[in-house]
Amino acid sequence: MYTPVVEDYLKAVWMLQQQESPVSTSRIAERLGLTAAAVTAMVKRLDEQGLLRHEPYYGVRLTAPGELAALRIIRRHRVLELFLAEKLGYEWDRVHDEAERLEHAASDELIERLARLLGEPERDPHGNAIPSASGEMDTGRYPSLGELEPGERRRVLEVEVEEPEQLRYLGSLDLYPGAEVRVTGRSPFEGPVQLEVNGSPQVISHALAQRIRVRPEPGGG
Structure with missing residues (x-):
């Protein structure tokens, strides 16, 4: 298990990698609402832990362990969103912020129980693909x-x-x-x-x- 701060960074990098790779530290700072100096310091720590690779003046990429950790937190977030929408009646414009508050506290066991309750869903209320427990997911690019x-x-x-x-x-x-x-x-x-x-x-x-x-x-x- 990683700290909530580490999970937030890994999730942010993964999300940004869907549009650009490598990801600049300025884009990470913008997404997380942090200073560039704070992001640079954390990126260095995550590089030392083997969760991402940072090349100065070039950008950041998740390593295989970092990507798997990111997909686990994204799974938690999206399963929680679907549970909130389908079982608790939350509107789709409210589930994101609520899931953000819950995702770091939810255990893997809880998420897997919720996934079974929901019928092993493949997509969340917004249609975003939900990673499987093993980190597999639909990464296809569909027409707009x-x-x-x-x-x-x-x-x-x-x-x-x-x-x-x-x-x-x-x-x-x-x-x-x-x-x-x-x-x-x-x-x-x-x-x-x-x-x-x-x-x-x-x-x-x-x-x-x-x-x-x-x-x-x-x-x-």
Whole structure:
């Protein structure tokens, strides 16, 4: 078991590695809300512990042990999110912060019991893949809603949004994982995207549409 601070760092690096690798210390500092000096000192410690590799002026990468530790905390977080949503009735814009508070205190045994209770889920309330207990997970890159052409129909797979206000807005449009969407029009120069969501007309920004992942097959279930 690692300290909550170490787990937060490993999780942050893993999340950032999904967009860029290696990860700069400035990006880690931005994500964790810390100073660059504090991050540099912790990164040095984690390098000494063999959890990541840091090359000055180049960036940070998780080692195999560091990645496995990161996936364990991500599993805890996402299983907790799903439990809060499915069993306790939390709205999807509230589960992230609550899971953040619980994830460091939850034991592996508790998480595995919750996972069994939930039917060994593969995705959390936002559609994010849940790592298995052994650290395996779906890392496929799926098309975004913003990439679809008018007339194309898909089902929402994943919503890559953490901001509660934006999640509440998307929820008001019924844009949850599993929703059936059809693009009906796209404005030029990254303008708004016109949709049908479960048969109802809606409009969202191109920026938000880019953060909604859809299943690759038309109308896929």
